[in-house]
Each structure stands twice: as structure tokens, then as C-alpha cells.
Amino acid sequence: MMNDKKKLTLKDIGRELGISVSTVSRALKAHPDIAEETIKLVKEYAETHNYVPNFLAVNFRKNKTFNIGLIVPELVHHFFSTVISGAISEANRQGYNLLVSQSNDILKDEILASRAMLNSSVDGLLISISNETVEGDHLREFLNEGKPVVQFDKITDYLPTPKVIVDDFDGAYSAVKHLIDEGYTRIAHIRGREDVKNSSERCAGYLKAIQDHNLESDPDWVKVCRKISDQEGYDFAKELMESKNPPNAIFCITDLVALGVLRYLKEKGYHIPKDVGLIGFSNWMLSRVSTPQLSTVEQHGFQMGVDATNLLIEMIGNHDVENLKTVEIKTELVIRESTTLSKA
Amino acid sequence: MMNDKKKLTLKDIGRELGISVSTVSRALKAHPDIAEETIKLVKEYAETHNYVPNFLAVNFRKNKTFNIGLIVPELVHHFFSTVISGAISEANRQGYNLLVSQSNDILKDEILASRAMLNSSVDGLLISISNETVEGDHLREFLNEGKPVVQFDKITDYLPTPKVIVDDFDGAYSAVKHLIDEGYTRIAHIRGREDVKNSSERCAGYLKAIQDHNLESDPDWVKVCRKISDQEGYDFAKELMESKNPPNAIFCITDLVALGVLRYLKEKGYHIPKDVGLIGFSNWMLSRVSTPQLSTVEQHGFQMGVDATNLLIEMIGNHDVENLKTVEIKTELVIRESTTLSKA
DNA sequence: TGCATTTTCGCAATCGTTTGCACAAACCAT
DNA sequence: ATGGTTTGTGCAAACGATTGCGAAAATGCA
The missing domain is CATH 3.40.50.2300 (Response regulator)
Structure with missing residues (x-):
């Protein structure tokens, strides 16, 4: 019994309440142009009828996915999984999800993984490159599309991106x-x-x-x-x-x-x-x-994941800022x- | 120098080639209605000008993301990271990306993680539940929206989903x-x-x-x-x-x-x-x-990841099929x- | 040559949300 | 009362790709 009930849309709310879609949209985000009364009305209706925006539509409209890609050489690896753990923690805290992939230290796999992420439209990429990666043209593709990249741990200086490394x-x-x-x-x-x-x-x-x-x-x-x-x-x-x-x-x-x-x-x-x-x-x-x-x-792998993610999200926000900072994490x-x- | 060059769209191609958007769209997928000649023309243009579809638009239109969610209690854990490794491998093979999150064996965190995934619109969810999870109402939300869930390793029998477990x-x-x-x-x-x-x-x-x-x-x-x-x-x-x-x-x-x-x-x-x-x-x-x-x-954690992912993708394909199969993986x-x- | 197909393509709607702009109503000051 | 500002709302386009349907062009057959 797949309960394929159609999700409520702005249009539905508008029809029910006898107001336009645009007003509903604005009311939900408490736009100053909208009367307090209307805002309350809409918000209450949305609440009780459990409205949840269609994020596919929002993402499409905003050209943003709130997804971050992460690629490591090896997932089954204590250090890298610790970094990932930190990255997930920080990403979630800031409302992002993390797409994870691995290169197995093979350039060909890394290219495939990064292409898959570019396609699935992540907003940015965290990567620890494979041993075989030198030029990193596949990573340049991200930069060319205006999507920030942050390197961590295993890095190359060929790419103009910020880096988070261990000292x-x-x-x-x-x-x-x-x-x-x-x-x-x-x-x-x-x-x-x-x-x-x-x-x-x-x-x-x-x-x-x-x-x-x-x-x-x-x-x-x-x-x-x-x-x-x-x-x-x-x-x-x-x-x-x-x-x-x-x-x-x-x-x-x-x-x-x-x-x-x-x-x-x-x-x-x-x-x-x-x-x-x-x-x-x-x-x-x-x-x-x-x-x-x-x-x-x-x-401090966890911290590395947190820092790298932070840097990336910051860059996603300020698209035009050229950020080439290198964060060096102290060991213990x-x-x-x-x-x-x-x-x- | 953020190279924010606008990506090529179907409209652009249509304009350049003097044909309509719909024809371009169909030509690119070699629709039988379109003349061989036109198909070749469009495909060549797309190729040389490096056209890549806007997946945000496609996903929105198709109401599908080609993303799969995965939640485990702990990421920094040899067994679970091995499972994830298998899941990534199989997901990528079938053109899906994997969104990873962890619950830290805390129900509250698991709910947050699953909500985040539901919102970010994954097409389905792989989950190994936390020790605190019993009813799993947050997972029912997936089923209610018609999104399949597959449980693996740590499971509950309360939820009507297929399962992949170790014997x-x-x-x-x-x-x-x-x-x-x-x-x-x-x-x-x-x-x-x-x-x-x-x-x-x-x-x-x-x-x-x-x-x-x-x-x-x-x-x-x-x-x-x-x-x-x-x-x-x-x-x-x-x-x-x-x-x-x-x-x-x-x-x-x-x-x-x-x-x-x-x-x-x-x-x-x-x-x-x-x-x-x-x-x-x-x-x-x-x-x-x-x-x-x-x-x-x-x-055989890797195999478990592969099997669970396979099951899930199969269910994403056949939305209406009620699948409650339990796969038991033999140990060695x-x-x-x-x-x-x-x-x- | 005339009519019926077949082939090939374009129009327009659609997905759900956002947003610039116009416009009506209500308010204020002169 | 007149003109001008403020307040609240709706219209419609836009994002990019997909697709049902209709129609023009090309073809086939008698």
C-alpha cells in the first residue's frame, strides 16, 4: 500500500484560502509586504495540513542543492572515516547533506566520482585526492562552473583552492x-x-x-x-x-x-x-x-572534517570571494x- | 576569477540550430520521431559545445534525484564503513549517488538525519537503525511518501520493509x-x-x-x-x-x-x-x-552494502511492488x- | 493527380516555487 | 476634496527539461 498521496503545494493552499500562490509563498516566509493577518492564516493552514515545500522545485529555482560532495581515496580507513564523520556533523549543522564517494586511489575512479557529483549538482566539493591525481582537470570543472572545491589531507598545489591539512x-x-x-x-x-x-x-x-x-x-x-x-x-x-x-x-x-x-x-x-x-x-x-x-x-581528523566543511560552505555563500587560505591543523x-x- | 559561465541549455542549442527546444530534447535521446539527420546534427552540436543537462531541472521534472540516503549508527566503524563502501560502489554503478549520515546510536539524531534526507529528496533510504529506535515513525514518513526503505544489519521488525542481514x-x-x-x-x-x-x-x-x-x-x-x-x-x-x-x-x-x-x-x-x-x-x-x-x-559487509543498495534501487524502479524480502548473508x-x- | 499515410517537427502546458512589477485600496496631509 | 504615499495583493514570467497533441511536409499508392 504505497501511500502515494500528492504532496500539498502552494497552489493548493492558495486555492483553499482564496489567495494567490505568490501571496502564500511570501506569507510563509513572513515577507514584510504581507499583512500580519494573512501571514498567520497561511502559516496556520500550512502547519495543520503539514505543508512541506517541494525541495526539488526550490533547488531548481534557486539553482542550489544544499548537498556537498566528498571524495576520499578510501572509505574503510580510520582516519578518513573520522574526517567524514566531522564533515557530516558540520554539514548537517548548517543544513547541508553530504554525498560521499571514494576513489580507491585510482585516478579513473576519482574522475568518475567527481563527474557523478558534478552532475548530481552538489554545491561544492571536499576532496582528498588519490595518489594518482596530479593535474586535477576534473576538479577544475567544478571551479569552471563556479562551484567551490576545498582540498584536505592529501592535496595538490596545482589547484587554486583552499586546503585543510595536518601539520x-x-x-x-x-x-x-x-x-x-x-x-x-x-x-x-x-x-x-x-x-x-x-x-x-x-x-x-x-x-x-x-x-x-x-x-x-x-x-x-x-x-x-x-x-x-x-x-x-x-x-x-x-x-x-x-x-x-x-x-x-x-x-x-x-x-x-x-x-x-x-x-x-x-x-x-x-x-x-x-x-x-x-x-x-x-x-x-x-x-x-x-x-x-x-x-x-x-x-584530529574530526576537526579537519569540520574545518574543511566550514570553509566550503563559506565559499558557497560568497561566490566571488577568492579564497586560497590553507588551514593547518596541529597534531598532538x-x-x-x-x-x-x-x-x- | 570565478568562471560563472552560463551552462548551455536546450534553448541555446535550439536557437543556434534553428530548431525548437522540444526537437532538441528528443533528438538528444534519439526519439524515433526525429529524423536521423537532425539527431546527428544536434548530438554533434551538443558534443562539441559540451552540453550537459541541468540535472536540477531534470530531477524536478521527473520528481527524482538519483540520490540514495544511507544512515548508520556509527561511521567510524570497520563494519559499517565496509558496508558503505559496498553501497557506494553499487549505487554509483547504477548511476546513483549516496548521501551518508550517522545517528550515533541516538534516536533524536537519527530522526534529524532522516528528516534532512527526506527533505533533500532522496529517492530511497538505506538504514541500520540505532539502538534506541523501536517504532520508527520517522521512517514511516518515507513509506508514506512512496519512498522505499531498506533496512540492513541492525533492523526492527516493526517496519514493513525488506531487510538485509547477516546470518x-x-x-x-x-x-x-x-x-x-x-x-x-x-x-x-x-x-x-x-x-x-x-x-x-x-x-x-x-x-x-x-x-x-x-x-x-x-x-x-x-x-x-x-x-x-x-x-x-x-x-x-x-x-x-x-x-x-x-x-x-x-x-x-x-x-x-x-x-x-x-x-x-x-x-x-x-x-x-x-x-x-x-x-x-x-x-x-x-x-x-x-x-x-x-x-x-x-x-561480508561489502556484499551487504551491495545487496541492500540493489534491493532499494529495484524498489525505486517498481514503485508499487510490495517487497518484504529478507536477504540473509552467510558468514565465513x-x-x-x-x-x-x-x-x- | 488526388488522397491517405507516414515522417518530422513545433506549440504549449507542465512540474512548484520565486520574484519583479503593476495595481487597487486605504491612508495621510494639505 | 485632491493629490500623494503607504500597504497589501495578484499577475505573469522565469528556471530547464519533458511530452501530449496537432499540424506541416514528405511520401506512398492508386
């Missing part, structure tokens, strides 16, 4: 500084691909911290992950520890990789944090429930068991 | 049977709240397996989590193992809880799987990267180190 450099620096403060002297880093900005920033922060404290550094102590998997962590840990010059602490690009490292170290009987210090990045749930619990760097060191040598 | 009973049964096959005889269960269907189903499967194999059972072996946290797992493990009648295997409602159990057991020096067998549910990434790796039950046992006593 990766600083986060990495303080993670490594923490290791140093705890007394570790031979610190390795398992990083991500060179062409991904976040991973380069973190690596730079790592190097700077080492340098600032005049610690030994060894090119062989920097390993490059391609897939950011725990298995890579395991394998690189093996490589590092079996080398002629093994480190006594490892800073990993992300918690998952650190967990792989942890697995290797425990398997070989190393004591953590006594023999080897270990710190990750991102503060996934993983890091809190592992044994020992992993020290890590909180990225989360110290747990895997690095607290001083208390071990 | 929790069977999954739990086979998990426990696996423990039994491995030689465990005293099996405890840490379950979820009684008023949540999934957790009751799993508990029922557990009990049935125990009973079918004539194993000892003890009411004190069934513990009830309220928040499904790892800390609860830790605490209940302590309770269980310190009791007068400690079990030698534990089946947990979810991997996270199992991880808490694992933490306790390792802390107290129990060997897993030799001293105590441990199996979780859901196959989160957590379970694969813990030490020892956790046995668990794969729920994932055997890892934490239960393989026979090989330990």
Missing part, C-alpha cells in the same frame, strides 16, 4: 623529538612514497629533528613503503634489525605499519620499549588496543607504552 | 562449533545487549552449538557488554578467568571485545591458543594484525592463530 612536519618532528627525549639515539623511519606530500613532510620533520639534536643518521634507516601495509612494516623491521647498524627506535608513517614492526619485534623477542622504541602516526584504534600500546600522533603527541623508556 | 545465528554457531572441533570444552561468551537483535542471535547460536554437542554450560559464562568496548572485554575476561569455574575458550560478540580479552590473557601469562581459545566476530583489520592473530567470523569462518589448538 605533518611538526607532528613528525615532535614524535621524533619525543623519542630523543626518552633517550633513544639511533632512530629509523619507515616512510611512504616520495610523491605523496604527507609522507615527505613527515620525513622532513624526522630528518630535521635528528639534525637539530646532532644524532647519528644513516640513509639506510629510511625505508619507503609503497602500500602502507603492516606486512611492509614487518619486512622493513626485519631488514633494519638484521642490518649491520640496527636502530634502537623506529618512527613509522602510520600506526598500521608500526603494528607490523611490532609484530616482528615481538616475534624476535625484542622488548618494547626497552630494546626498541616504536611510534606510529594517526592514532588509530589499533594503536590503543595493541600490546604494548603504541605511542602515536593524533591528527599521544604517549603510550611503546616509547616510555624512562618508566619501563 | 548471525549461523555465524556464531559455526564459530563455537569450530572451538569445539579444536577440542575446547568450556566455552564462555561475551555478548552484547539483550535488546539488540544481532547480539541475541549470536548468543542463540552459541547456546545451540553448546547444547548440540552436549558441552558443559554455565550461566556465569555469558557476560553482557553494554558498550562493546575492548575494556569490557578485558574486565569480563578477568571476571571469567578469576571465577571458580574458568572457561578454556571465549567467543566474543566482536573483535574489539576479543582484543580486550586478549590483552588480559596475555597480561596474566595465559598462552593462546594453548591455555585459552579465543574467537571474535566481524573480521576487523584489528584481528588480522594482533598477536596472536585472532580467529573470527567474516560478515576465518581461522587464525587464536583457536588453532590442534596445530599449536
Whole structure:
């Protein structure tokens, strides 16, 4: 019994009340031109008869959808889902809905997803680009139609849009500084691909911290992950520890990789944090429930989602404002068991 | 330099080509009434001038948005984000976009989210209800407007909608049977709240397996989590193992809880799987990267997202079809180190 | 050649809401 | 009373695409 009852329209109300459609429309938004009396009459009728505007018509008329698009490389990912959570929260608060899609880190998929969103007429786009995205012509299409784009986390500087990013450099620096403060002297880093900005920033922060404290550094102590998997962590840990010059602490690009490292170290009987210090990045749930619990760097993903959404909605409002601001979100060191040598 | 160039409309094309709007419209969809020649002409013009229909207008006219709403209790959750991933994939494949929102397991938020979606005019809704949802009047509003709803995972039988669920009973049964096959005889269960269907189903499967194999059972072996946290797992493990009648295997409602159990057991020096067998549910990434790796039950969340979306889109097509089918997705046992006593 | 089809296209209404403008009624001041 | 302002309302166009219907042009057949 699909109850396909026709929805009430302005025309219906006008007919019933013996007034014109335009008056009804204006009365409902309490336009100053309309008599108080009429406004009350209309509003009451609308209320009791449960009038709800046809948003398809409104959107069409206003050329606005109150929908925002969001594209991430991967949805099933602690950090990104946290960002999305923040974006939804803020979008809803401001009366917007969020359309979500993912690129699987494949450019072709990202283009498809963005086209689908452009078509479905979102008012703006939040995007964390795929590893394969460089030029981003598909994103320019948004700008060409006057629809704002805000990049977050994984960004490209090729596109003239505002950006919301984590201060990766600083986060990495303080993670490594923490290791140093705890007394570790031979610190390795398992990083991500060179062409991904976040991973380069973190690596730079790592190097700077080492340098600032005049610690030994060894090119062989920097390993490059391609897939950011725990298995890579395991394998690189093996490589590092079996080398002629093994480190006594490892800073990993992300918690998952650190967990792989942890697995290797425990398997070989190393004591953590006594023999080897270990710190990750991102503060996934993983890091809190592992044994020992992993020290890590909180990225405030929720806040990133909120900020990016805010920026975007602001731009949707002021169409003509050229906004190229970059918001940098400060990280926060989360110290747990895997690095607290001083208390071990 | 917001490039607010007006988009090309049918009217523009008609004017340029000296034909009427209606002919242009029909030509673009190769209507049989239109001459081949005209069709080619129009299509070529549209192509080279990059015509793209104004979907706001189309949607308004057709009273359809090609958007689907999806609401889950929690977005930052391995299982749910996996389901969403499947839903997005299938929705996009069929030309739909997915609007995502979350209820935080709070009824009030769920109502807000569903209203927002109803307003923004989705064509249908996928929902996994919050723990607080019982009657679901806010979901009836969808049905009343002729918009189909499909429930998945966390469902209520009060609503006349199709459902896609995991065969929790069977999954739990086979998990426990696996423990039994491995030689465990005293099996405890840490379950979820009684008023949540999934957790009751799993508990029922557990009990049935125990009973079918004539194993000892003890009411004190069934513990009830309220928040499904790892800390609860830790605490209940302590309770269980310190009791007068400690079990030698534990089946947990979810991997996270199992991880808490694992933490306790390792802390107290129990060997897993030799001293105590441990199996979780859901196959989160957590379970694969813990030490020892956790046995668990794969729920095929991605498939659930795909199936639910499929069902919904089918119903959007056939508005009048009364579809109350329930799709039950089979689970799959994932055997890892934490239960393989026979090989330990 | 004349009439009946068929082919091809345009007119105009429609979806529901918004909004510029005109206009009538009511008011005020001179 | 006259002219001018204020107040309240309605008319009609507009947004862009779709579609039923009618009509002109082209074709077929006798």
C-alpha cells in the first residue's frame, strides 16, 4: 500500500484560502509586504495540513542543492572515516547533506566520482585526492562552473583552492623529538612514497629533528613503503634489525605499519620499549588496543572534517570571494607504552 | 576569477540550430520521431559545445534525484564503513549517488538525519537503525511518501520493509562449533545487549552449538557488554578467568571485545591458543594484525552494502511492488592463530 | 493527380516555487 | 476634496527539461 498521496503545494493552499500562490509563498516566509493577518492564516493552514515545500522545485529555482560532495581515496580507513564523520556533523549543522564517494586511489575512479557529483549538482566539493591525481582537470570543472572545491589531507598545489591539512612536519618532528627525549639515539623511519606530500613532510620533520639534536643518521634507516601495509612494516623491521647498524627506535608513517614492526619485534623477542622504541602516526584504534600500546600522533581528523566543511560552505555563500587560505591543523603527541623508556 | 559561465541549455542549442527546444530534447535521446539527420546534427552540436543537462531541472521534472540516503549508527566503524563502501560502489554503478549520515546510536539524531534526507529528496533510504529506535515513525514518513526503505544489519521488525542481514545465528554457531572441533570444552561468551537483535542471535547460536554437542554450560559464562568496548572485554575476561569455574575458550560478540580479552590473557601469562581459545566476530583489520592473530567470523559487509543498495534501487524502479524480502548473508569462518589448538 | 499515410517537427502546458512589477485600496496631509 | 504615499495583493514570467497533441511536409499508392 504505497501511500502515494500528492504532496500539498502552494497552489493548493492558495486555492483553499482564496489567495494567490505568490501571496502564500511570501506569507510563509513572513515577507514584510504581507499583512500580519494573512501571514498567520497561511502559516496556520500550512502547519495543520503539514505543508512541506517541494525541495526539488526550490533547488531548481534557486539553482542550489544544499548537498556537498566528498571524495576520499578510501572509505574503510580510520582516519578518513573520522574526517567524514566531522564533515557530516558540520554539514548537517548548517543544513547541508553530504554525498560521499571514494576513489580507491585510482585516478579513473576519482574522475568518475567527481563527474557523478558534478552532475548530481552538489554545491561544492571536499576532496582528498588519490595518489594518482596530479593535474586535477576534473576538479577544475567544478571551479569552471563556479562551484567551490576545498582540498584536505592529501592535496595538490596545482589547484587554486583552499586546503585543510595536518601539520605533518611538526607532528613528525615532535614524535621524533619525543623519542630523543626518552633517550633513544639511533632512530629509523619507515616512510611512504616520495610523491605523496604527507609522507615527505613527515620525513622532513624526522630528518630535521635528528639534525637539530646532532644524532647519528644513516640513509639506510629510511625505508619507503609503497602500500602502507603492516606486512611492509614487518619486512622493513626485519631488514633494519638484521642490518649491520640496527636502530634502537623506529618512527613509522602510520600506526598500521608500526603494528607490523611490532609484530616482528615481538616475534624476535625484542622488548618494547626497552630494546626498541616504536611510534606510529594517526592514532588509530589499533594503536590503543595493541600490546604494548603504541605511542602515536593524533591528527584530529574530526576537526579537519569540520574545518574543511566550514570553509566550503563559506565559499558557497560568497561566490566571488577568492579564497586560497590553507588551514593547518596541529597534531598532538599521544604517549603510550611503546616509547616510555624512562618508566619501563 | 570565478568562471560563472552560463551552462548551455536546450534553448541555446535550439536557437543556434534553428530548431525548437522540444526537437532538441528528443533528438538528444534519439526519439524515433526525429529524423536521423537532425539527431546527428544536434548530438554533434551538443558534443562539441559540451552540453550537459541541468540535472536540477531534470530531477524536478521527473520528481527524482538519483540520490540514495544511507544512515548508520556509527561511521567510524570497520563494519559499517565496509558496508558503505559496498553501497557506494553499487549505487554509483547504477548511476546513483549516496548521501551518508550517522545517528550515533541516538534516536533524536537519527530522526534529524532522516528528516534532512527526506527533505533533500532522496529517492530511497538505506538504514541500520540505532539502538534506541523501536517504532520508527520517522521512517514511516518515507513509506508514506512512496519512498522505499531498506533496512540492513541492525533492523526492527516493526517496519514493513525488506531487510538485509547477516546470518548471525549461523555465524556464531559455526564459530563455537569450530572451538569445539579444536577440542575446547568450556566455552564462555561475551555478548552484547539483550535488546539488540544481532547480539541475541549470536548468543542463540552459541547456546545451540553448546547444547548440540552436549558441552558443559554455565550461566556465569555469558557476560553482557553494554558498550562493546575492548575494556569490557578485558574486565569480563578477568571476571571469567578469576571465577571458580574458568572457561578454556571465549567467543566474543566482536573483535574489539576479543582484543580486550586478549590483552588480559596475555597480561596474566595465559598462552593462546594453548591455555585459552579465543574467537571474535566481524573480521576487523584489528584481528588480522594482533598477536596472536585472532580467529573470527567474516560478515561480508561489502556484499551487504551491495545487496541492500540493489534491493532499494529495484524498489525505486517498481514503485508499487510490495517487497518484504529478507536477504540473509552467510558468514565465513576465518581461522587464525587464536583457536588453532590442534596445530599449536 | 488526388488522397491517405507516414515522417518530422513545433506549440504549449507542465512540474512548484520565486520574484519583479503593476495595481487597487486605504491612508495621510494639505 | 485632491493629490500623494503607504500597504497589501495578484499577475505573469522565469528556471530547464519533458511530452501530449496537432499540424506541416514528405511520401506512398492508386
